[in-house]
Amino acid sequence: MTVRGGHPVVALATVVLALSSCAARHTTGARTPTRQEAIANLDQHDQLRRDLRAIFSAPTVDHGVWSVAVHSLQRGETLYRSNSFRLQVPASNQKVLTTAVAAERLGWDYRYTTQLYATGPIAGGQLAGDLIVVANGDPTINPRHPQRWTAFDDWARQLAAKGVRVISGHLIGDDNAFAEPGWGLGWSWDDFALGYGAPVSALQYHENQVEVLVGPALEAGQRPIVSVSPPGSGLTIDYQVITAPAGADSFVSLERIPGATVLTVRGQVAVASPPIRDTAAVPNPTTFYLTALREALSRHGIVVGGSTIDIDDVARPLDRSQATLLLEDQSASLTEVIDATNKWSRNLYAETLLRSLSPAGAPATTEAGLKVLAETLRSWGVSNNYYLARDGSGLSRYDYLTPDALIGVLTYMWLNPGLAENFRSTLPVAGVSGSLARRMEGTTAEGRVWAKTGSMSQVRSLAGYVVTTEGEPLVFAFMVNGFRVPQREIDAAMDRALLRLVTF
Template sequence: MRHAAAGAPHPGASGGRGTSLRRSPRARGAVPPAGRDGGGRRLAHVRLRAWASAPTGAVGRAARVLGPWGGAAGRGLGGSRGAGYRGEHSRQLSRAATVARAVGARPGGRSMRGWFGLVALAGLGAAPMRAAAPAAPPVPAPFHAATPMPLQEAAESIVGGAEGWGAIAWSLDRDRPLFAIRANDVFVPASNNKVFSTIWALAVLGPTYRFPTDLLRTGPVVDGVLRGDVVLRGSGDPTLGYPFVGHDPLDDLRPMAVALRRLGVREVAGSVMADATIFDSLRFGPRWPGDTGNGVSPYAPRVSGLAFHRNLVRLDLRVAAGRVVVETFPRWPELPVRVEAGVGGGGARATRRPDDDTIRVLGGVGRRGLHRYLVGVARPELLAVAALRQALEEAGIAVRGPLRAGPAPPGAVLVHRHWSAPLATMVPFCNRESDNFFAEHLWKATAARVLGQGSYTRGGVAAAIFFARSAGVPFGQLYQADGSGLSAFNHVSPYAILRALRFADRAPWGPTFHASLAVGGAREGTLRHLFRQPPARGNLHAKTGYIRGVRSLSGYVTARNGERIAFAFLYNGPATSGARAAQERLGMLLATYDGR
């Protein structure tokens, strides 16, 4: 990681079967009849259409309208800062369900035209309008095959009756479809959602973008004492203090301690504050799978505008003097850790209830050696400032005040700025390794650039607008409830993925995106056990997706005749093992295509 002194210039500013909306509205989340939800409330898109007819505004303002939609969702984005996790996220789930119905209810239908009117009236980040609105650009149209598709019969024979299936393949060189199966229907995409997250980030932030993390002070230095607070302000960097092999996480923070020492600081009279307000206060996406524990599991930790060490606290357990001793990294004595584990035996584990800060150590701890565990913390920004305090203390700077979270006060002075590695180095974590933590932070950081703050609900709206305008994704065929694809509220059509892949292929950063995908039969990545045989081996590059009841695969492959092909295969249903085999056969069909 790179560091810069204060004031240095920015180096790179730049489910289950039948999730298609054709199914039962009440069973599958489509819009119920008469434009009302199950409780009889007017749907959100009706309000958006009414707002879009107003003479002034901007999409940023439109996104803020989302907070008051419907019933319990009308208490603002995330509730009060003191709201409990359970209440906060139940409100979020209600909002996400409403927005999902609004943005993606009727693929290609009239209910989506209000959305496009909103875009035409305002434009992302546009100033309030003072004159009549210009003529609206054409509404992105759903897929329609004007000519016969050469591989249609072969593809249909692979997927059988197409129950639960959606798929499309497209020649990038001839700009024509090769086959399409329910290409306009929407499905839960699982981690294929990361295709949109990373393309959005590359398009908006740019591959050379670096995340800044700032150290600020709020008071004067008098006789070696900082009479105020130090503030660590984040921008959503997922790599700060990341536990890379051979990397000491504190190395990202130690230059900050050095910068304070150069100011003559030997003591901080106030607090170490965490400013994570670049993101909203919601720590995880709506309706994440139960095995994530809503941010407890290391494979899907909570999300924060100030992240450190993957938002995981490390617990080192050992037996000393006949009892279990626990040490944490970073040092965080305020963190409540309850040791309920016995000495001897095995099966020790560390966990936390989703709505509680307390970490519990259970089972039995062996008498020999060190036992190490990682647990997602409830408030990640406090983990970051606990690490900063440790770095300060190691540098000989005493901290007298407590750890706190909140926005940096006006007038806070920049002491040091840490720069992350370029965004281009992070995208492979999302696509090749399917890392949920990276995907969530990149997605929210992109939303923050567009909207001013990273937000789950408003981010999904902004992403849908972006892909409609830039890639021609039809409204109603894309809704992102999160950045990783863990949420069951995500929905996307095969055609929407195809449009995004085609857009990326033509973008100047397209090679960066292409190189971030997993490669068939390679030693690393999520395709290491798939496409091991030529001509797909080493040729097919794709993003995988899997949660219970979902299998997805999308990417690029070069046909036998040299033709470049983009594809998207989505399956929602119980037969995921069979779907995996069918997707591999579809990929081989494209790799062996000879152009006839």
């Protein structure tokens, strides 16, 4: 193994080879190949390298900075490597590290907990005090999880069954399990307005975002129809959008200064054109959560006499030692959380997982989670020379990863019986599910590639597993930064490489 450009690759290659050797020892029917077979294998390898080199150096895509690694999990061999030691902005491939470490440290059966406390007695249908909601980051109360989407109504029914009809005090949200603010280091300020840049919070509802629907008016020049759902976002709409003549282009952008509540909607929608859908982050996830819970209580005949209050705005310190626990709720399992994180690349889920790695006893922070992440990766043999992690989702432009680091993590997960099958099942499948559902459909790669996608401006990444038509498992990582062609051309190059690997 060599040292290139001052970047050592020995340590990580050693762990990958060691893990892969372990896999080879468990391969049934293994035998020493004959001389002719060994020569044929060398010819196969040489042809694979030539084919992959041709794909990644094609004139349409070779101006980008590529980093690539392909490894056989069965043979314990590196099949192809190009700049695999080079640090690249990974986009959502950062989630591979976050979800792998979360699975190892928290366990697949881990669940988030929400508790509802009463600060006064219940008598004659009245709770004479406040109702306090305490949670530690459950991200699953949203339509992606149908059984969880009814959680607020379920709680309201349980409270009604306990005889609660009136809450004389306030509805208070205790979000102190997570430190504020809920953004990651290195996020662009203009991402904060959008759904994918929503801050994490200990109390999370509808992924801390709303859908913004912008539809045309009946005549050009009139103000379009703008709707925001679900209600209670705390946003005020600044209409800087018009209805354009029929046949004109339609485009909309959303802007909000961090800390403000005014959402500016700019652009135009043409007469008779379909409405444009986008998502916007809410300014205060806790009050958004409490507003929705208050509505659910009302639907079940429970009236809140006081206000909905973020614990940060409570005038006096709350003492829960004398409060009564009315109910305790648990989220969907970690398996389901990681499945949504990887298949649909949900940033909020990834940031929640990272904070959940924080040691107990203090508000969870990104920094504490990153420390645990680094300790875990080091125990797997993945040196911090091969990555720079600044958040859990990859939204930060300060994140850097190498294909070698991704290969090390993915190899560890594949060879760990307690992690392998569940982890692979959370990854998008080519032509079948998640962010790869529309890629490689109807090809030999359909159903044979499990991989996490990553996408930002001038950034594209893809890392995961391939099972060849001969049944050989491979692990791969493709990363490219700084390209100037449409992303679909980069995707096409990666797909061609995967089609070639499938037939290896």
